[in-house]
Amino acid sequence: MGAGIAGLAAARVLVAEGLDVTVLEARSRVGGRLLSLPARGGGLDLGATWFWPNEPRIATLIAELGIATHGQFLAGAAMYQDLNGVQRLDDNPIDVPSGRISAGMQQLADAVASELPAGSIRLAHSVTLIGLAADHIAAETPHGRFWGKQLIVAIPPALASSTIDFVPGLDTETAAVARRTPVWMGAMTKVVAQFSSPFWRDRGLAGSAVSHVGPMREIHDMSGGDGQPAALFGFVPPPVVGQRTVTAKEVVEQLVALFGPDATHPDQLTIHDWSDESYTSPPGVEQLDAYELFGHPCYTRPALDGRLHWASTETSLEYPGHVEGALAAAYRAAGAVVRATRT
Ligand SMILES: Cc1cc2nc3c(=O)[nH]c(=O)nc-3n(C[C@H](O)[C@H](O)[C@H](O)COP(=O)(O)OP(=O)(O)OC[C@H]3O[C@@H](n4cnc5c(N)ncnc54)[C@H](O)[C@@H]3O)c2cc1C
Missing domain, CATH: 3.50.50.60 (FAD/NAD(P)-binding domain)
Structure with missing residues (x-):
């Protein structure tokens, strides 16, 4: 079952x-x-996203099923956020090499x-x-x-x-x-913000961030292999019991603080709280x-x-x-x- x-x-x-x-x-x-949410040019994941190079079973299954994959985007600088504000790091210590299933x-x-x-x-x-x-x-x-x-x-x-x-x-x-x-991950909320293009890459950013302020504590690029669909995703840890995890307004404010004003109007913003499932x-x-x-x-x-x-x-x-x-x-x-x- x-x-x-x-x-x-x-x-x-x-x-x-x-x-x-x-x-x-x-x-x-x-x-x-x-x-996964279907999106033009690929899929966006509300649940699992990555598989890693040291995982033989999923690699074999993907190969047997003939499923298309691409690597996690790693190039560029990561962002860091704490109570003192936002900082651009020299490189990207947040993402590690991993694979993605292109259709989700x-x-x-x-x-x-x-x-x-x-x-x-x-x-x-x-x-x-x-x-x-x-x-x-x-x-x-x-x-x-x-x-x-x-x-x-x-x-x-x-x-x-x-x-x-x-x-x-x-x-x-x-x-x-x-x-x-x-x-x-049963208590985790995952946020996916889709944009018309991966604008952060134009500024030399990897689309990744770590935040001690929140609401998203960790953010990554979730774009397709050729940049489409263009998306960022973040993890919002469990809230205080009985409180709403996060609002769309809070998410957008944080994305703008980290990645600039181009993040103001996502084409689509999805907030998925797995504790509600x-x-x-x-x-x-x-x-x-x-x-x-x-x-x-x-x-x-x-x-x-x-x-x-x-x-x-x-x-x-x-x-x-x-x-x-x-x-x-x-x-x-x-x-x-x-x-x-x-x-
Ligand atoms: C936000 C998030 C991010 C994640 N990121 C990653 C990642 O990047 N990489 C990674 O490897 N893993 C990741 N994971 C974990 C990964 O999704 C799980 O390890 C995997 O999907 C678990 O599969 P499962 O079949 O064990 O359980 P589930 O996927 O939970 O499957 C259980 C199934 O049982 C059904 N079910 C429940 N109750 C009943 C019932 N009473 N009767 C009949 N059916 C029932 C459910 O509907 C469901 O379909 C993530 C998970 C989440 C939620």
Whole structure:
């Protein structure tokens, strides 16, 4: 269950192994935390943006799917902002070499989904209960009950803990760990500002900034490989509980302070608060901070009589939080399912 990249990648492996797979997805789209806005000449990412050179699984998947990529724009100077004002740095110590999917990271999920057999993904099927029976495991959704020999839970464990009833319950340790495991970026707000051109580059700026003032604490260039679509994006960390994260006016004021008056009128400004996404983040997500629980050994132990396997990025010991971690978790869980079905 879960048609984020972990659930989809696991399904792809299982289908290749000749198994029958159904992917139950709560949202009316695939991708989960991979979410891209279509834009002229490419896509703009409201969720994951980058992959890095040391990540083999995502590189392989991109190559197998024939997806177009480009490098993160690095050239030019970065900006620095603190209570004393704004400063132009000599170079760009903020960005590191990384890759981007030109149509937007969601293309990775869409491409994997399109390879799966027709009808195997059930959108708008949120799982509310997972129950063990004598010789199968069942998932309850508003559209009925689905059952199989094995089930992969490819959603953040804290979300599963808060929204799904497990019958019988999970073992005490797994239940306690799942409840406390943070959701990577689950409390973050991402801001994307699209412009008609990457005007900052004309001034020798990389489009990157670090700010101790906010509201955006970190800003990067999100333009396409040839500069189109032209965009900047920023991260706004979790607000004080109960307060709005950020307004469009505050965002534009900060962009103008950092990059000049050309930033005054973005063509499009999108503010996406992931803590508002009920299929990503449980209530109180900003209070989950036990990052040492990522990849906890309990996530490698099949639960509910060996029929339930964990696979979101948070359950991976390698690259937890990243798409690469989601793939590592997916391949681990899919391997366990294949072994279980052949014994
Ligand atoms: C703002 C932001 C920036 C990021 N930047 C990067 C980056 O630059 N590089 C990088 O590598 N990673 C980045 N990440 C992290 C990356 O997006 C995740 O690691 C990855 O997408 C997680 O995939 P997943 O399949 O494990 O989980 P998810 O993408 O969360 O997928 C879970 C799926 O399960 C579904 N679901 C939830 N509840 C239920 C239910 N009850 N029943 C059925 N389905 C359900 C959800 O709708 C979703 O589709 C970022 C994330 C965010 C939010």
